[in-house]
Amino acid sequence: MKADHRGMHGIWASRWTFILAAVGSAVGLGNIWKFPYITGEYGGGAFVLVYLICVLAVGIPVMMAEILLGRKARMSPVHTMERLTTQYKAPKLFAGIGWMGAVSGFFILSFYSVIAGWILYYVYKMATGFFTGAEGALAEATFGGLLANPLRLTVLHTLFMLLVGVVIARGIHRGLENTLRLLMPVLFVMLLVLLGYSLTTPGFEQGWDFLFRFEPEKLTTEAVIVALGHSFFTLSLGMGAIMAYGAYMPAGQPLGQTVLIVGFVDTLVALVAGLVIFPIVFTHGLEPGAGPGLMFQTLPVALGALPGGVVIGTVFFVLVLIAAWSSAISIAEPAVAWAVEKGFSRARATVFVCSLAWALGLGTVFSFNDWSQNQAFVTVTELNEAGDAVGSEFYLYAAVDDLKKAKEVTGGTYEIKGKTLFDIFDFLTTNILLPLGGVLIALFTGWFMSRSSVEDEARLASQHLFAVWRFMIRFVSPAAILLVLYNGLF
Numbered sequence: 001m002k003a004d005h006r007g008m009h010g011i012w013a014s015r016w017t018f019i020l021a022a023v024g025s026a027v028g029l030g031n032i033w034k035f036p037y038i039t040g041e042y043g044g045g046a047f048v049l050v051y052l053i054c055v056l057a058v059g060i061p062v063m064m065a066e067i068l069l070g071r072k073a074r075m076s077p078v079h080t081m082e083r084l085t086t087q088y089k090a091p092k093l094f095a096g097i098g099w100m101g102a103v104s105g106f107f108i109l110s111f112y113s114v115i116a117g118w119i120l121y122y123v124y125k126m127a128t129g130f131f132t133g134a135e136g137a138l139a140e141a142t143f144g145g146l147l148a149n150p151l152r153l154t155v156l157h158t159l160f161m162l163l164v165g166v167v168i169a170r171g172i173h174r175g176l177e178n179t180l181r182l183l184m185p186v187l188f189v190m191l192l193v194l195l196g197y198s199l200t201t202p203g204f205e206q207g208w209d210f211l212f213r214f215e216p217e218k219l220t221t222e223a224v225i226v227a228l229g230h231s232f233f234t235l236s237l238g239m240g241a242i243m244a245y246g247a248y249m250p251a252g253q254p255l256g257q258t259v260l261i262v263g264f265v266d267t268l269v270a271l272v273a274g275l276v277i278f279p280i281v282f283t284h285g286l287e288p289g290a291g292p293g294l295m296f297q298t299l300p301v302a303l304g305a306l307p308g309g310v311v312i313g314t315v316f317f318v319l320v321l322i323a324a325w326s327s328a329i330s331i332a333e334p335a336v337a338w339a340v341e342k343g344f345s346r347a348r349a350t351v352f353v354c355s356l357a358w359a360l361g362l363g364t365v366f367s368f369n370d371w372s373q374n375q376a377f378v379t380v381t382e383l384n385e386a387g388d389a390v391g392s393e394f395y396l397y398a399a400v401d402d403l404k405k406a407k408e409v410t411g412g413t414y415e416i417k418g419k420t421l422f423d424i425f426d427f428l429t430t431n432i433l434l435p436l437g438g439v440l441i442a443l444f445t446g447w448f449m450s451r452s453s454v455e456d457e458a459r460l461a462s463q464h465l466f467a468v469w470r471f472m473i474r475f476v477s478p479a480a481i482l483l484v485l486y487n488g489l490f
């Protein structure tokens with residue numbers, strides 16, 4: 001089979017449009033919301049270092065492979081992988097990369113939309129001046145109140161999903177390009193304004209230390225899996241989003257510089273977001289390990305303290321919303337493109353994909369309220385007076401409130417940790433399926449495609465560079481991912 005020249009979905013106007021779309025996909029809630037909160041949960045600097053290593057050793061090489069595969073076949077990831085697997089006579093297993101990605105995409109879109117709904121709520125709160133001069137306690141209570149209200153969460157989730165649907169249904173060319181060209185730089189400037197503010201807070205040094213001081217003893221196996229998974233999530237890798245965008249990339253354009261730009265911008269935005277959030281955490285005596293609510297409890301306080309905070313704050317949350325929007329569109333694109341290739345109209349394909357993800361999203365909505373006490377993989381650790389673990393029990397499923405009550409009767413100090421449905425969706429997709437997709441993509445490109453056709457498609461600046469990349473993709477990236485996954489799971 002010969003890959004046709006343009007594919008049925010169209011081609012980006014130029015390499016820069018591709019870069020814009022890829023940056024739009026990469027920069028999102030992963031950078032501004034998730035990176036700070038998981039860094040907080042997994043103890044700071046050691047986690048950040050592992051994450052940076054993962055971006056360089058695994059993320060960047062895999063991103064190049066994904067774009068290359070997409071551009072080679074010019075179809076949705078499902079059909080791209082089916083076609084290339086046949087063309088290069090690789091085991092059928094590899095055709096599953098596209099399918100696995102589509103499944104991950106539905107789950108990721110489902111929780112992504114719920115969280116993006118929170119941003120919508122904060123745009124409103126900011127614009128009405130609610131946070132002007134607010135203390136940490138008010139921000140904490142406001143966020144808690146939002147999560148406790150499933151109806152409100154569902155309405156916000158629905159609104160965001162509609163926003164995604166409207167753009168996707170019209171095709172990604174018109175809406176997206178112009179909006180991103182204008183707004184991505186503005187988002188960046190706003191982050192720098194906030195960084196300027198955070199530099200003046202007394203907690204800046206502590207925040208910096210927290211992010212960059214390497215304390216290896218804080219590193220757990222789970223932290224390493226999460227860092228690896230996050231490098232995939234934040235670069236939009238392992239599920240076909242970048243592969244789908246690669247399918248619309250003009251032929252013959254070199255890939256190396258493109259990939260480096262996307263990786264660099266994405267990492268920079270995450271680090272700056274961390275440098276904005278942690279100093280505020282420490283200045284206001286908030287908890288770095290606050291979890292998913294971290295950003296929602298810190299930024300409003302900072303923005304409420306700035307002169308002109310109502311305007312800056314509103315603009316900032318609108319920009320985060322747009323960043324989330326452009327990412328969510330790319331999460332949906334592989335499944336929508338697949339349905340279009342199957343003969344559905346773009347509009348119908350959109351309705352199908354968005355409704356399914358919307359319904360799955362209700363699982364995340366209830367994870368924060370009505371179902372929050374139903375948890376899986378629950379470990380109960382008994383602590384002695386010094387806070388050291390002296391014993392532990394494990395439950396596949398437990399109602400944690402009941403467990404807490406039972407433990408109160410027996411006395412002693414316990415730490416109870418489990419996973420809600422949202423935690424499971426997130427962990428399974430981000431930390432397992434995306435890296436698994438990454439291994440398969442790396443192995444396929446490195447071992448099953450012919451060297452010459454890969455070299456031809458990649459067009460790296462020198463043969464030397466190509467050799468380095470090919471070595472990474474054949475050995476380093478797959479070995480690193482498999483090692484981390486194996487250690488983490490068994």
Ligand code: PHE
Pocket residue numbers: 025026027028029030031108232233234235236237239241327328330331
């Ligand atoms: N990279 C996006 C972010 O950081 C999320 C995303 C994941 C987008 C997977 C596409 C695919 O917010």
